[in-house]
Amino acid sequence: MGAGWSEEELYDALNVALIVGGSTVIPHLRHAVETIDRACLSTACPSLNSDSFRKGRTVMSNTDTTAELFKLAMAAEEAAEDLYLGLKAKFAHQPDVADFWREYAKEEVGHACWLESVRDKSSPEQLSAPADPSMLNDARKFLRRSPQHALEEIANLEDAYQLANELENSEINVVFEFIITNFSSDESAGSFLRSQLRDHIARLVTDFPARFTSAASRQAVKALD
């Protein structure tokens, strides 16, 4: 990370601050943790914060081209990242759960990177061609929902789990799969990315911390404000 500190060293320092400062420092720590996470995730995919990525997300708006579909799909992955980072902050008091949400946030960054890479390998003719109207519609519908608003309604871990399930089974992953299938440079790359996506969705069930596999156990864990 920047400033010569590793992520692990920064978390160690924050843990010391918590021990010394007690509960009054928790809001400050949560802010610090979110900032570190953003920095780490951006490092994992440096181009996400680059000018070219931002431009890619803003050019050709209000059009119905394939470039617009890529832009919307990448914005949706960023919204999913925001949502999972928000869940991580809301369950910071349950470290295994917080780690689980953090891993999901990191994977959403990966999805945006994949889309960016597929877009960059597409020809100008492909990108300026009309996009599938139903895919555009699904992506726009997904983006109308604010991650912040969704997070405000999370009262306990069951709410969070259901929200993640809803997201992972929403149209936005259909859009992602459509793009990967239709625009990957070769079939093996496309099938690899599709299998990665399915694995990502399946792990919500298979890898969720074992002590919270029942709805009742999740309902008992209150979210932080």
Ligand SMILES: [Fe+2]
């Ligand atoms: Fe995703």
